[in-house]
Amino acid sequence: MDVKPTPTPAHDNRVERRTYAEKAAARDAARADSTRIIERYQAREPVSRIAADYRVNPDWLALRLVEWGIHRRHRHEAHALRRPAGHVFRGRTKRRTTAEVRDAQAKFTANRDDISARYLAGASVTGLAREYQVAPTWIAERLDDWGVPRRKRPVPTQAHDTTVPPH
Template sequence: MTVRRPTPSERAAAREAARADKVTIIERYRAREPVSRIADAYGVTSGWLALRLDEWGVPRRQYYEAHLHRRPAQRVFRGRVRRRTRAEVRAAQAEFTDSRSSVITRYRGGESIASLARSFNVSHAWVAERLDEWGVSRRGQSAG
Protein backbone atom coordinates (compact mmCIF):
# COMPACT_ATOMS: atom_id res chain seq x y z
CA MET A 1 0.00 0.00 0.00
CA THR A 2 1.43 3.36 -1.02
CA VAL A 3 0.99 6.41 1.15
CA ARG A 4 -0.36 9.38 -0.78
CA ARG A 5 1.88 12.44 -0.68
CA PRO A 6 0.20 15.72 0.20
CA THR A 7 -0.29 18.17 -2.62
CA PRO A 8 1.54 21.53 -2.53
CA SER A 9 -1.67 23.27 -1.46
CA GLU A 10 -2.19 20.74 1.37
CA ARG A 11 1.40 21.26 2.56
CA ALA A 12 0.92 25.05 2.45
CA ALA A 13 -2.32 24.77 4.45
CA ALA A 14 -0.60 22.57 7.06
CA ARG A 15 2.23 25.08 7.40
CA GLU A 16 -0.19 27.99 7.79
CA ALA A 17 -2.12 26.07 10.45
CA ALA A 18 1.14 25.42 12.32
CA ARG A 19 2.17 29.09 12.07
CA ALA A 20 -1.25 30.15 13.36
CA ASP A 21 -0.92 27.79 16.34
CA LYS A 22 2.55 29.06 17.29
CA VAL A 23 1.81 29.48 21.02
CA THR A 24 0.50 25.92 21.41
CA ILE A 25 3.45 24.48 19.51
CA ILE A 26 5.92 26.35 21.72
CA GLU A 27 4.10 25.19 24.88
CA ARG A 28 4.16 21.57 23.72
CA TYR A 29 7.87 21.84 22.88
CA ARG A 30 8.69 23.39 26.27
CA ALA A 31 6.70 20.57 27.88
CA ARG A 32 9.42 18.30 26.38
CA GLU A 33 7.26 16.78 23.66
CA PRO A 34 9.43 15.63 20.73
CA VAL A 35 9.50 17.86 17.64
CA SER A 36 8.64 14.85 15.46
CA ARG A 37 5.41 14.19 17.39
CA ILE A 38 4.33 17.83 17.22
CA ALA A 39 5.17 17.95 13.49
CA ASP A 40 3.14 14.79 12.83
CA ALA A 41 0.14 16.31 14.59
CA TYR A 42 0.26 19.35 12.29
CA GLY A 43 1.14 17.46 9.11
CA VAL A 44 4.49 19.19 8.62
CA THR A 45 8.03 17.82 8.64
CA SER A 46 10.12 17.90 11.79
CA GLY A 47 12.84 19.79 9.90
CA TRP A 48 10.40 22.51 8.90
CA LEU A 49 9.09 22.77 12.46
CA ALA A 50 12.62 22.89 13.90
CA LEU A 51 13.39 25.84 11.61
CA ARG A 52 10.21 27.61 12.80
CA LEU A 53 11.22 27.10 16.44
CA ASP A 54 14.56 28.75 15.63
CA GLU A 55 12.74 31.54 13.78
CA TRP A 56 10.44 32.09 16.77
CA GLY A 57 13.45 32.36 19.11
CA VAL A 58 12.74 29.19 21.10
CA PRO A 59 15.96 27.77 22.62
CA ARG A 60 16.46 24.30 21.18
CA ARG A 61 17.08 21.23 23.32
CA GLN A 62 20.13 19.15 22.56
CA TYR A 63 19.33 15.66 21.28
CA TYR A 64 20.36 13.96 24.52
CA GLU A 65 18.35 16.44 26.63
CA ALA A 66 15.24 15.66 24.63
CA HIS A 67 15.46 12.04 25.80
CA LEU A 68 16.45 12.51 29.44
CA HIS A 69 12.81 12.10 30.49
CA ARG A 70 12.96 8.46 29.35
CA ARG A 71 15.38 7.24 32.00
CA PRO A 72 17.00 8.46 35.20
CA ALA A 73 20.22 10.46 34.89
CA GLN A 74 22.25 7.64 36.47
CA ARG A 75 21.70 5.59 33.32
CA VAL A 76 22.66 8.31 30.83
CA PHE A 77 26.18 8.20 29.43
CA ARG A 78 28.19 10.49 31.72
CA GLY A 79 29.82 12.35 28.85
CA ARG A 80 26.43 13.67 27.78
CA VAL A 81 25.26 15.10 31.08
CA ARG A 82 27.07 17.99 32.74
CA ARG A 83 29.01 16.76 35.73
CA ARG A 84 28.18 18.42 39.01
CA THR A 85 30.79 20.53 40.75
CA ARG A 86 32.08 19.52 44.16
CA ALA A 87 30.20 22.50 45.64
CA GLU A 88 26.91 21.23 44.14
CA VAL A 89 27.54 17.76 45.58
CA ARG A 90 28.32 19.22 49.02
CA ALA A 91 25.17 21.36 48.88
CA ALA A 92 23.04 18.30 48.06
CA GLN A 93 24.66 16.33 50.88
CA ALA A 94 24.13 19.22 53.31
CA GLU A 95 20.46 19.41 52.34
CA PHE A 96 20.17 15.66 52.98
CA THR A 97 21.79 15.83 56.41
CA ASP A 98 19.72 18.91 57.35
CA SER A 99 16.60 16.85 56.56
CA ARG A 100 17.71 13.98 58.80
CA SER A 101 14.42 13.48 60.65
CA SER A 102 12.29 13.53 57.49
CA VAL A 103 14.75 11.18 55.74
CA ILE A 104 14.55 8.68 58.60
CA THR A 105 10.75 8.95 58.66
CA ARG A 106 10.52 8.43 54.91
CA TYR A 107 12.89 5.43 55.03
CA ARG A 108 11.05 3.82 57.93
CA GLY A 109 7.80 4.51 56.06
CA GLY A 110 8.97 2.23 53.25
CA GLU A 111 10.76 4.56 50.81
CA SER A 112 13.85 2.97 49.26
CA ILE A 113 17.42 4.19 49.55
CA ALA A 114 17.50 4.66 45.78
CA SER A 115 14.39 6.84 45.88
CA LEU A 116 15.82 8.98 48.69
CA ALA A 117 19.08 9.33 46.78
CA ARG A 118 17.25 10.46 43.64
CA SER A 119 15.13 12.99 45.50
CA PHE A 120 18.20 14.61 47.11
CA ASN A 121 20.47 14.10 44.07
CA VAL A 122 23.09 12.13 46.00
CA SER A 123 24.43 8.60 45.52
CA HIS A 124 22.59 5.66 47.05
CA ALA A 125 25.86 4.46 48.64
CA TRP A 126 26.21 7.81 50.42
CA VAL A 127 22.60 7.57 51.66
CA ALA A 128 23.23 4.03 52.94
CA GLU A 129 26.35 5.23 54.79
CA ARG A 130 24.40 8.08 56.44
CA LEU A 131 21.60 5.73 57.54
CA ASP A 132 24.19 3.39 59.07
CA GLU A 133 25.95 6.35 60.70
CA TRP A 134 22.63 7.55 62.17
CA GLY A 135 21.91 4.06 63.58
CA VAL A 136 18.89 3.38 61.37
CA SER A 137 18.31 -0.37 60.94
CA ARG A 138 18.39 -1.21 57.24
CA ARG A 139 15.82 -3.36 55.48
CA GLY A 140 16.75 -6.40 53.42
CA GLN A 141 20.17 -7.01 54.95
CA SER A 142 21.09 -10.35 56.40
CA ALA A 143 22.58 -10.34 59.88
CA GLY A 144 26.29 -10.98 60.15
Protein backbone atom coordinates (compact mmCIF):
# COMPACT_ATOMS: atom_id res chain seq x y z
CA MET A 1 0.00 0.00 0.00
CA ASP A 2 3.07 2.25 -0.29
CA VAL A 3 2.31 4.60 -3.16
CA LYS A 4 5.04 7.22 -3.07
CA PRO A 5 5.57 10.20 -5.36
CA THR A 6 8.58 10.31 -7.60
CA PRO A 7 11.45 12.01 -5.74
CA THR A 8 12.48 15.36 -7.14
CA PRO A 9 15.95 16.89 -7.05
CA ALA A 10 16.77 18.88 -3.90
CA HIS A 11 16.97 22.15 -5.84
CA ASP A 12 13.49 21.71 -7.34
CA ASN A 13 10.89 23.54 -5.21
CA ARG A 14 7.86 22.42 -7.19
CA VAL A 15 5.18 20.40 -5.43
CA GLU A 16 4.96 16.93 -6.87
CA ARG A 17 1.35 16.33 -7.89
CA ARG A 18 -0.05 12.86 -8.17
CA THR A 19 -1.52 11.80 -11.47
CA TYR A 20 -5.13 10.77 -11.89
CA ALA A 21 -3.97 7.15 -12.17
CA GLU A 22 -2.10 7.40 -8.85
CA LYS A 23 -5.14 8.89 -7.13
CA ALA A 24 -7.39 6.21 -8.61
CA ALA A 25 -4.97 3.51 -7.44
CA ALA A 26 -5.04 4.94 -3.90
CA ARG A 27 -8.85 4.97 -3.91
CA ASP A 28 -8.94 1.37 -5.21
CA ALA A 29 -6.52 0.30 -2.48
CA ALA A 30 -8.72 1.96 0.14
CA ARG A 31 -11.83 0.24 -1.22
CA ALA A 32 -10.03 -3.11 -1.17
CA ASP A 33 -9.02 -2.57 2.46
CA SER A 34 -12.48 -1.42 3.59
CA THR A 35 -12.71 -3.86 6.51
CA ARG A 36 -9.46 -2.55 8.01
CA ILE A 37 -10.59 1.06 7.49
CA ILE A 38 -13.89 0.32 9.23
CA GLU A 39 -12.05 -1.33 12.14
CA ARG A 40 -9.76 1.67 12.54
CA TYR A 41 -12.68 4.09 12.41
CA GLN A 42 -14.65 2.09 14.98
CA ALA A 43 -11.52 2.04 17.16
CA ARG A 44 -12.03 5.84 17.36
CA GLU A 45 -9.29 6.84 14.91
CA PRO A 46 -10.04 10.08 13.02
CA VAL A 47 -11.04 9.89 9.35
CA SER A 48 -8.34 12.43 8.51
CA ARG A 49 -5.58 10.18 9.86
CA ILE A 50 -6.92 7.09 8.09
CA ALA A 51 -7.27 9.05 4.84
CA ALA A 52 -3.69 10.32 5.14
CA ASP A 53 -2.41 6.76 5.54
CA TYR A 54 -4.26 5.66 2.40
CA ARG A 55 -3.40 8.91 0.57
CA VAL A 56 -7.04 9.68 -0.21
CA ASN A 57 -9.16 12.76 0.44
CA PRO A 58 -10.83 12.69 3.92
CA ASP A 59 -14.16 13.80 2.42
CA TRP A 60 -14.00 10.97 -0.09
CA LEU A 61 -13.27 8.47 2.69
CA ALA A 62 -16.10 9.84 4.83
CA LEU A 63 -18.52 9.26 1.96
CA ARG A 64 -17.21 5.71 1.57
CA LEU A 65 -17.89 5.02 5.26
CA VAL A 66 -21.50 6.10 4.76
CA GLU A 67 -21.65 4.02 1.58
CA TRP A 68 -20.35 1.00 3.55
CA GLY A 69 -23.15 1.46 6.11
CA ILE A 70 -21.03 2.82 8.94
CA HIS A 71 -22.68 5.28 11.33
CA ARG A 72 -20.61 8.46 11.34
CA ARG A 73 -19.65 10.08 14.63
CA HIS A 74 -21.43 13.28 15.55
CA ARG A 75 -19.34 16.44 15.69
CA HIS A 76 -19.31 16.47 19.50
CA GLU A 77 -18.07 12.86 19.57
CA ALA A 78 -15.26 13.66 17.14
CA HIS A 79 -14.37 16.76 19.14
CA ALA A 80 -14.06 14.66 22.31
CA LEU A 81 -11.36 12.58 20.58
CA ARG A 82 -9.14 15.59 19.98
CA ARG A 83 -6.11 16.40 22.10
CA PRO A 84 -7.06 18.28 25.27
CA ALA A 85 -6.06 21.90 25.76
CA GLY A 86 -3.68 20.87 28.55
CA HIS A 87 -1.01 20.08 25.96
CA VAL A 88 1.01 23.05 27.24
CA PHE A 89 2.29 20.73 29.96
CA ARG A 90 4.20 18.21 27.90
CA GLY A 91 4.63 14.76 29.30
CA ARG A 92 1.67 14.77 31.69
CA THR A 93 -0.54 11.80 30.88
CA LYS A 94 -3.18 11.89 33.61
CA ARG A 95 -5.33 14.55 35.15
CA ARG A 96 -4.05 16.02 38.41
CA THR A 97 -6.03 16.14 41.60
CA THR A 98 -7.20 19.44 43.07
CA ALA A 99 -4.63 19.07 45.84
CA GLU A 100 -1.81 18.67 43.30
CA VAL A 101 -2.94 21.79 41.44
CA ARG A 102 -3.13 23.77 44.68
CA ASP A 103 0.37 22.59 45.66
CA ALA A 104 1.75 23.76 42.29
CA GLN A 105 -0.01 27.11 42.70
CA ALA A 106 1.34 27.48 46.26
CA LYS A 107 4.88 26.75 45.03
CA PHE A 108 4.41 29.42 42.37
CA THR A 109 3.13 32.09 44.76
CA ALA A 110 5.90 31.29 47.28
CA ASN A 111 8.41 32.42 44.62
CA ARG A 112 6.56 35.67 43.88
CA ASP A 113 9.59 37.99 43.89
CA ASP A 114 11.74 35.69 41.77
CA ILE A 115 8.91 35.09 39.27
CA SER A 116 8.12 38.80 38.99
CA ALA A 117 11.78 39.58 38.32
CA ARG A 118 12.08 36.78 35.76
CA TYR A 119 8.94 37.91 33.95
CA LEU A 120 10.18 41.50 33.85
CA ALA A 121 13.52 40.22 32.53
CA GLY A 122 11.75 38.54 29.60
CA ALA A 123 10.56 35.10 30.77
CA SER A 124 7.32 34.11 29.04
CA VAL A 125 4.09 33.26 30.83
CA THR A 126 3.98 29.97 28.92
CA GLY A 127 7.51 29.08 29.99
CA LEU A 128 6.67 29.81 33.62
CA ALA A 129 3.47 27.77 33.27
CA ARG A 130 5.44 24.77 32.05
CA GLU A 131 8.02 25.11 34.78
CA TYR A 132 5.53 25.42 37.65
CA GLN A 133 2.82 23.28 36.04
CA VAL A 134 0.06 25.84 36.41
CA ALA A 135 -2.24 27.32 33.77
CA PRO A 136 -0.91 30.31 31.80
CA THR A 137 -4.17 32.21 32.41
CA TRP A 138 -3.79 31.67 36.16
CA ILE A 139 -0.25 33.09 35.98
CA ALA A 140 -1.49 36.11 34.04
CA GLU A 141 -4.11 36.75 36.72
CA ARG A 142 -1.46 36.50 39.47
CA LEU A 143 0.83 38.94 37.67
CA ASP A 144 -2.09 41.37 37.38
CA ASP A 145 -2.95 40.90 41.08
CA TRP A 146 0.69 41.54 42.03
CA GLY A 147 0.79 44.74 39.97
CA VAL A 148 3.48 43.46 37.61
CA PRO A 149 3.29 45.47 34.37
CA ARG A 150 2.31 43.12 31.56
CA ARG A 151 4.11 43.08 28.24
CA LYS A 152 2.11 43.66 25.10
CA ARG A 153 2.12 41.00 22.44
CA PRO A 154 4.24 42.02 19.48
CA VAL A 155 2.22 43.24 16.52
CA PRO A 156 3.25 41.54 13.29
CA THR A 157 4.71 43.94 10.77
CA GLN A 158 3.04 44.06 7.39
CA ALA A 159 4.67 44.93 4.13
CA HIS A 160 2.78 47.86 2.65
CA ASP A 161 2.37 48.15 -1.08
CA THR A 162 2.98 51.82 -1.87
CA THR A 163 1.59 51.50 -5.40
CA VAL A 164 -1.99 50.92 -4.21
CA PRO A 165 -3.70 53.96 -2.61
CA PRO A 166 -5.54 53.33 0.71
CA HIS A 167 -9.31 52.86 0.55
